[in-house]
Amino acid sequence: MIIEVDLYSQIRTLHTEGESQRSIAKRLGISRQTVKKYCEGNTHPDVRKSYTRTNNVITDDITNFIIACLKQDMEEKLSKQQHTAKRIYDRLVIEKSFTGSYSTVREVVRNLRAEQLVPPQADIPLEYDVGDAIQIDWGEATIYLDGKKTKINFFCGRLCYSCDIFVQAFYSQNLESFLEAQQSMFDYFKGIPKRLIFDNAKVAVSEGFGLHARATKGYRSFAAHYAFQTDFCNIASGNEKGLVENLVGYARRNFMVPVPRVANLAELNEHLIKDCLKYRNTHKVDSRSCKVKEAYEKEWYYLKQIPAYRYDTSRIATPTVGDYSTLRFDKNDYSVPVRYLRKQMTVKGYANEVCIFHEGELVATFCRLYGSGKIEYRLEHYIDLLERKPRAVFQAKPVRRNVTKELLDWGRLLPGGNKEMVKLLRLCVDYGEERILSIREQLPKNIVPSVDMIRSQLHENPESNIVYLSNEIPVTQTDLTKYDEKCGVAIR
DSSP: OOOOHHHHHHHHHHHHTTOOHHHHHHHHTOOHHHHHHHHTOSSOTTOOOOOOOOOSSSOHHHHHHHHHHHHHHHHHTOTTSOOOHHHHHHHHHHHHOOOSOHHHHHHHHHHIIIIIISOOOOOOOOOOOTTOEEEEEEEEEEEEETTEEEEEEEEEEEETTTOOEEEEEESOOSHHHHHHHHHHHHHHHTSBOSEEEEOOOTTTEEEOOGGGOEEOHHHHHHHHHHTOEEEEOOTTOGGGGHHHHHHHHHHHHHTSSSOOEESSHHHHHHHHHHHHHHHHHHOOOTTOSSOHHHHHHHHHTTSBOOOSSOOOOOEEEOOBOOTTSEEEETTEEEEOOGGGTTOBOEEEEOSSEEEEEETTEEEEEEEOOOSSSOEEOOGGGTHHHHHHOGGGTTTOHHHHTTSOHHHHHHHHHOTTHHHHHHHHHHHHHHHOHHHHHHHHHHSOTTSOOOHHHHHHHHHTOTTOOEEEOGGGOEEEOOOTHHHHHHTTOOOO
16 A cells, blocks of 8 residues: 555654554554554655566576676677677577577676776766877768768877867878878977877777887878877877867767868868967867966977977888880879870879979979879970870870860860860960950950960960951051151140
């Protein structure tokens, strides 16, 4: 019988006034057992006895079998080939003649995963000395790059004392990007801390993890030059670098919303630097007593000076130029001038660009291609060859991939055919296609302008003072006042 508070109050009051239990039960219309239970005040109606049911089917042997399955998964580290609760239940039925239900096993598996194999742990609040460390990490975001939806990687760095931030975008998380990002971060913070704290990045760690991680030779060389120590976090331990973990989410929500629309990554990175400076100058972290700017100005004094020599963060290769005047770097091809055919070149692959050298001289620079099987042609690299082989001009890939349809259609109307088209392309290489087309737009619509007409505009009078009279004959207007000035004739 559930006793309400009012009824319980009456029982206690009547009992303390000296009325007998029999009389109280009769007066209130309840059993003597209920009165006896509550009259002395040894318990309370709100107290409920906890209910526990002994699960007879989950024996120690069954529990140990489940734990062995889960530990096997952890040791083998195959994320797509792990025991599910259903698979464990099926094995128990077959191997252990288990008679319990699947739901029982599912609950035991859930509890063991949460408590025995991965017990809950409290986080320790951390505090850093001035100039002690920077936490770094990678994030991913989607942007519109030259009108195309593209997934990019962004690098985040955060000074542990002042909480000042650095964010920059890259195409990839490869070693070149990793080193270049840190180098740019040091430039932005105008100094180097004692330590860098980050995950077990594959590009930086050759073996082990956490305290036992060993950096690669390339990263040890970079760290030695900038004189900082590396602290690698344990696996799945975001709490060890919580400052930068929060920054990744903050940057994605604040710097990438609305979704950026940029022509290239350089434009995006300019915006990100402005966002970082705004954060420094205006932001205050809730748990800190002063603004980020004030804390950074104090911390900057304790950062180590950046060395004079700028470490080369590129990946270097020495391919040979092939028959199509292209060379391969990182599964993609880039063109060079045809005079370098079959010569060995030096390629330096940076995070977002590729620089090609021959005997120390810079030959070409490209935006770096990622993926495989892509080719980047430059028209100027093939123009000399096209002048010797003009018949291929309209089918040449360097032409078709670098000039507009408008220019190609114009070239097909030129009376000189392929040779005239090559001359037109030469003008585009020397002056830019946009300028050549702009001159064409100034000419009458009812004629097909020749290359000589365009050239005369460029060489004789680049400011374009040619006018066209009837019969479509170009006539250059002459300013006669200049002759008057030379002869001393006053201009009225």
